[in-house]
Amino acid sequence: MSLKNLAFILxxxxxxxxxxxxxxxxxxxxxxxxxxxxxxxxxxxxxxxQYAELLKEALEQDETIRAIMSHEVGEQVSQYEKASFAxxxxxxxxxxxxxxxxxxxxxxxxxxxxxxxxxxxxxxRLELFSTTKAYALCxxxxxxxxxxxxxxxxxxxxxxxxxPIPLPVKQLEGIAIPxxxxxxxxxxxxxxxRYVQPVSEILKKxxxxxxx
Numbered sequence: 352m353s354l355k356n357l358a359f360i361l362x363x364x365x366x367x368x369x370x371x372x373x374x375x376x377x378x379x380x381x382x383x384x385x386x387x388x389x390x391x392x393x394x395x396x397x398x399x400x401q402y403a404e405l406l407k408e409a410l411e412q413d414e415t416i417r418a419i420m421s422h423e424v425g426e427q428v429s430q431y432e433k434a435s436f437a438x439x440x441x442x443x444x445x446x447x448x449x450x451x452x453x454x455x456x457x458x459x460x461x462x463x464x465x466x467x468x469x470x471x472x473x474x475x476r477l478e479l480f481s482t483t484k485a486y487a488l489c490x491x492x493x494x495x496x497x498x499x500x501x502x503x504x505x506x507x508x509x510x511x512x513x514x515p516i517p518l519p520v521k522q523l524e525g526i527a528i529p530x531x532x533x534x535x536x537x538x539x540x541x542x543x544x545r546y547v548q549p550v551s552e553i554l555k556k557x558x559x560x561x562x563x
Contacts, residue, residue, distance in 0.1 A: 392539045395451070
C-alpha cells in the first residue's frame, strides 16, 4: 500500500471517529398507562416529557451530541424494553428523568449499584450474570462520569443538590451503559425550565471529556 493511500485511510478513519456523535438516551418516567406521581399541576409523565423535550433541544445545540427519547408519547414500555433499547443502541449515556412534588427546587442524582455484588476483574464472565448486575459492564466508567455531577455545586444558591448516590434503583435495572437517575422537585409545569441549563451544562462537559 502506498503512503498516499495509507494517509487517505488514516484521514478517513479520523473523520469517522470525530463524526460519531455522543449519544444520550433520555427516559422520561411515566406513560399513558402509568402516569406516575401526582403533582399539584398534573401527573409526573407530563413534567418528565416536557423537561425531556427541553433538555433534548438544549443538548442538540451542540453538534457533537445526539439525544434520543427512550419511548414516544403515548407509547407503553417496560423497564426491560427500555434497557434492551439502550443496550442495543450502544449509546454513551442513559438518563432517567423523574419529578416529584416539592416546593423547594431540588435535584438528586443516583446511579445503579448493589451492595451485595462486586464487579469481578474478569469481565468475560459478565454474560452469566442477571440483568440486575448489568451495570457491572460499565461500573468504572459510570463512577468516572459521576464525578461531573459535582460541578452542580455551583448552582447550590438556586438548587438543593443531592448526590450522586449509588443505589439499586429500578429505573436503571438491566442497563449496561453508564446511566443515572435524576429526581427533580417541582410544583408547576413551568418549574421544569429551571433544571434545563444546569443539567445540559453537565452533560455537555461530560460528552466532550469522553470524546477526548
